[in-house]
Amino acid sequence: MIGGIVAVLIAYWFYRSAEDRGLPVFHWAFAGLLAFYIPNFAWSLLVAKPWVASLHAQQPTLTTGLINLSSVILGLLCAVLVRYFVLLKAAKAQQ
Template sequence: MIGAIAVLFVAYWFYRTALRLKLPPLAWAAGGVIVYYAGFAVWLYGVLRPLLGESFRNHTFLLGLGIDLSSVLVGILLATLFRAKIMVKQGGTPYEKHF
């Protein structure tokens, strides 16, 4: 549930930013969702699964909550970095880009 709310937030955030920067909003919203899920999946299956071993499959409620929350936070962090480093630099007027 937390992940679904987070991905909707990321999509809306990217959509509104694209409108403000005069970029194609649906494409950037989809890109934000893809970047979010990429960070989420890499953290969940590439880092936590090997790190936790059998505890990844058989975990307590608190460990499961920590796994989910940390994956959501990493996804949001990666989407935020992508927005700051790539998306925001695509927008703006030519004067702002070349000055």
């Protein structure tokens, strides 16, 4: 649930950033979603799910919740980095 809300906010953030800089808005909104979802899914499937499965017998609910949230945080961090290093540099190169 939280991942979907974060994804919508990232798409809007990329849309507005591209609009302010005169770049193609839908392309950049989609790029923001990809920058969020690719690392999010990769981390979730390769790290978080096996880690939570290994902790299943111990039943640490707070730890499993944080591990599951870590994929959203990683996706958000990657989207911020893509915006800073790609979108903003593309706007400067266009000017």
